[in-house]
Amino acid sequence: MEVKAEVWMSIIHGSRGIIYFVHQFKPRFMEAALLADKEMLEAVTEINARVLSLAPVINCGTERKDIDVATVNGLPVALTALIYEDGLYIFTVNMRGENTDASFSLPGIKAGSKIEVLDENRKITAEKNLIRERFKPWEVHLYMSKL
Numbered sequence: 001m002e003v004k005a006e007v008w009m010s011i012i013h014g015s016r017g018i019i020y021f022v023h024q025f026k027p028r029f030m031e032a033a034l035l036a037d038k039e040m041l042e043a044v045t046e047i048n049a050r051v052l053s054l055a056p057v058i059n060c061g062t063e064r065k066d067i068d069v070a071t072v073n074g075l076p077v078a079l080t081a082l083i084y085e086d087g088l089y090i091f092t093v094n095m096r097g098e099n100t101d102a103s104f105s106l107p108g109i110k111a112g113s114k115i116e117v118l119d120e121n122r123k124i125t126a127e128k129n130l131i132r133e134r135f136k137p138w139e140v141h142l143y144m145s146k147l
Contacts, residue, residue, distance in 0.1 A: 003040070005138035007047050008093045011058060012080045018051065020044060050119065050142075057084040064088070068105045075100040077135060083147065090143040094135035103132045109145060118142040 007018055024033030034040050051058070061082030067090065069077050076095040081088065088109075094100060106129050109115075113126040119142065124131055126145075133141055 002138050003043055004047050004140055005093050007051065008091060008140045008142075009078060009095065011051070012078045012091050012093060016059060018048075054089070054142075057082050057087075057089045060084060061089060066105075066107050069102055071100045071102045073098075073100055077102045079104070086147050088143075088145045088147055090145075091140075092133070092135075092143070093140045094138055097137040099137065100135050101132065102135060103130055105130055106145075113145060115143050115145040118144055 010018060020034060022032050022034035024030040030036060034044065061084040064081040064083060067079065067081040069079050069092070071077055075098055077092055077100065078095055079090055079092040081090045083089075088106075090104065092102070092104075106126060109126045109129055109131075111126055111128040114123045115126060115131060116123050124133070124143075131143075135141070
């Protein structure tokens with residue numbers, strides 16, 4: 001969903017708070033339209049819960065600037081990498097409405113290390129300081145690896 005992508009784009013680029021525009025003007029005015037749309041309300045509730053659970057990482061984590069991303073077709077995938085307590089957290093989002101394959105360099109991560117993909121019930125394996133991932137349009141992937 002594009003709302004999830006927009007929230008994570010904002011966080012990855014430095015936001016430390018999210019405000020939703022909830023009004024609808026047409027076909028009729030509704031001051032709190034987001035609350036009347038069951039699908040949007042569920043999505044925003046889920047997004048808010050995940051952001052809240054990661055708030056200590058987002059607000060207090062130490063940024064790692066040595067992680068690079070490359071895509072096979074040059075489409076941008078944004079990321080931020082933060083160290084918090086005993087974990088490395090990498091937040092990523094496909095910035096376009098097209099599929100892309102990305103690879104992330106992870107200096108210091110050993111080949112064979114398992115990296116949890118949050119909210120997706122899966123782990124990926126690092127290959128020699130590198131992870132690879134497929135992104136659907138506007139897709140968000142959140143990773144966590146123990147240090």
